Amino acid sequence: EVQLVESGGVVVQPGGSLRLSCAASGFNFDECAMHWVRQAPGKGLEWVSFISLDGVRTNYADSVKGRFTISRDNSKKSLYLQISSLRAEDSALYYCTKDRGSRGSNYLDHWGQGTLVTVSS
Amino acid sequence: SYVLTQPPSVSVAPRQTARITCGGYIIGSKSVHWYQQKPGQAPVLVVHDDYDRPSGIPERFSGSNSGNTATLTISRVEAGDEADYYCHVWDPTSDQPVFGGGTKLTVL
Numbered sequence: 001e002v003q004l005v006e007s008g009g010v011v012v013q014p015g016g017s018l019r020l021s022c023a024a025s026g027f028n029f030d031e032c033a034m035h036w037v038r039q040a041p042g043k044g045l046e047w048v049s050f051i052s053l054d055g056v057r058t059n060y061a062d063s064v065k066g067r068f069t070i071s072r073d074n075s076k077k078s079l080y081l082q083i084s085s086l087r088a089e090d091s092a093l094y095y096c097t098k099d100r101g102s103r104g105s106n107y108l109d110h111w112g113q114g115t116l117v118t119v120s121s
Numbered sequence: 122s123y124v125l126t127q128p129p130s131v132s133v134a135p136r137q138t139a140r141i142t143c144g145g146y147i148i149g150s151k152s153v154h155w156y157q158q159k160p161g162q163a164p165v166l167v168v169h170d171d172y173d174r175p176s177g178i179p180e181r182f183s184g185s186n187s188g189n190t191a192t193l194t195i196s197r198v199e200a201g202d203e204a205d206y207y208c209h210v211w212d213p214t215s216d217q218p219v220f221g222g223g224t225k226l227t228v229l
Contacts, residue, residue: 035218044223045156045164045207059216095163104218105211107154107169114163 002026002110004096009115016086020115022079022096027110030054030074033099035108036081038092038117048094049081050104057103064090086119093117123212125221132227139195141224143208146189151210153191155184158223159204167206168193195226203228 008020020036036048049060049070058070069082079096093114100106126144133139143153153171156164166175168184171191181196195202208221 037220044205045158045220047218047220050218061217100169105213107152107166107209108156108164108218109166109169109175111163111165 002098004098004110004112006094006096006112006115009094009117011118011120012086013121014086014088014119016119017082017084018086018117020081020083020094020096020117022112024077024079024096024098027098029077031102033057033102033104033106034070034072034079035097035099035104036070036079037095037097037108037111038090039095039114040089040092043092046092050099051079052104053102059104083117086117088119091117091119122215122217123210123219125208125210125219127206127208127221127224129222130225130227132229133195133198134229135200136197139198139202139226141193141195141206141226143191143193143221144189145191145210148189148191148210149187151186153184153186154209155182155193156207156209157202157204158207164207198226198228200228202226 003025005023035050051070067085071080095114096112097108098110155168157167158164171186172184
């Protein structure tokens with residue numbers, strides 16, 4: 001059974017930093033691209049970032065470019081999102097999602113339950 | 122950047138057919154995927170590559186895609202189908218996935 005378990009969500013002050021983690025199991029992690037997708041309270045889904053199976057290719061939504069960094073450790077079957085210079089509009093539930101393919105351009109066939117980031121002073 | 126447009130809401134009576142649209146420029150040339158999100162839960166893939174269903178998704182869920190509109194069709198709607206539905210495509214120009222704004226399906 002595929003499982004994606006996110007962690008690291010906290011309440012943080014504007015301008016602060018944090019790292020989100022996603023522990024994967026039940027599939028060949030090193031064969032799949034991975035994404036972070038977020039959802040602000042009462043809002044729709046917003047794609048944040050993806051990383052290819054080998055970590056070579058990454059991309060970011062314009063709203064987070066330069067502030068967020070996605071990475072992965074295939075030996076630990078883990079996905080990460082380093083977030084800095086946090087803004088109020090970054091407050092959201094962050095989902096770790098599995099891409100059906102290796103490059104990040106396919107459908108998202110499994111989602112975690114999300115980890116909540118709240119930016120507040 | 123590529124934009125996907127969904128109606129904010131669709132209402133349908135039980136056992137009727139619901140159609141949720143996703144508009145985009147020549148979207149018929151892209152593969153469209155659909156996700157269902159019930160309150161308090163993570164999204165679940167219900168249709169991928171225009172009309173394919175993952176295992177475990179009822180046959181009542183189907184998809185089509187042509188021209189500038191993709192459609193998710195839910196036949197014989199049940200109360201349990203009440204949820205938000207999102208369409209998703211890959212935009213090769215920006216090298217990014219794109220989500221529609223979501224449609225809230227209400228079962229009357």
